[in-house]
Amino acid sequence: MMMHVNTTTSNGTEDASQSTPSSGRQTPFRIAIVDNDRLVLGLLASFLDKQPHLTVDWTANSGRSGIDAYHRSLCGTAPAADLIVTDIAMHGMSGLEMCSMIRFEDDHTPILGATSYDPQMYATKALAAGMQGIVAKEDLERLRESIATLLDGSRLPMRDGVFFDSPQQAFARLQTDGKPALLNLSENERTVMDYLSQGMLTPDIAMLMDVSPSTVKTYVSRATRKLGVGNRREAVAEWLRITNL
Structure with a gap:
């Protein structure tokens, strides 16, 4: 990504000394x-x-x-x-x-x-x-x-x-x-929910994660419970809601 930057002050001059904290702290x-x-x-x-x-x-x-x-x-x-x-x-x-x-x-x-x-x-x-x-x-x-x-x-x-x-x-x-639901999910549970929210199916998720389909289902079940919903569809909807805040 190309980022065009503006480092000039309001009077058009470059001045790295402006906009510094005013505290008397000696260390950076x-x-x-x-x-x-x-x-x-x-x-x-x-x-x-x-x-x-x-x-x-x-x-x-x-x-x-x-x-x-x-x-x-x-x-x-x-x-x-x-x-x-x-x-x-x-x-x-x-x-x-x-x-x-x-x-x-x-x-x-x-x-x-x-x-x-x-x-x-x-x-x-x-x-x-x-x-x-x-x-x-x-x-x-x-x-x-x-x-x-x-x-x-x-x-x-x-x-x-x-x-x-x-x-x-x-x-x-x-x-x-209350505690964000994201904090309750393990890394594997988060990964599964990310894949499900993209519309992926259990066999495909299992292949990507190099685990069995039954293991994926276990992750989904745990995530569903931790998200406080009743089924996979509701879990995906809740996941999309909290990850998009």
Whole structure:
């Protein structure tokens, strides 16, 4: 994907010193980036790593690997990010799914969505998933400003008079809503539900996963129960609902 970037300030000059967090912190803020486009991932990492007061500690190229890196940071085996920037539309686990799973556990790390499309297309879904904002990937100036705002503890506007939740507000709301069903499913159960939602049949799924058809049926049965529905058709409908938020 070709990404045309805008790095100029409002007066038309390039200035990497603008839009930096105003806190008196001496060490750089640690940024994590998740994007399944390796070219874009590299461009974003290079840009943010050059900003004063910021350093990119880890990157991931899928929602699942982003979750894994986040959990490693909790165990001290990977750096703990002060802010996560994530793509929205990714194969497998989307950035929205990844965000809702992290936010259910985390009440302090801001998560900023980034998209190649009009951010307003995803604003409502980003809010529901617990994100603190969403920006266009190619607008690097807005990305930099948004990161600085969030690291200063302020909230980003969603539309006129409406702001995205803070991490604490989003965490509290998701706790009230209940544990996301996605967290309950195993990797194999998630994979089966992804295939079923694409209209695939049990024998084809079994061949792709290199398991028996009866094993696929077991995964479907478990996923159906965990999703709180009564049959395969309802499970697929519920899976499509929660994965599209």
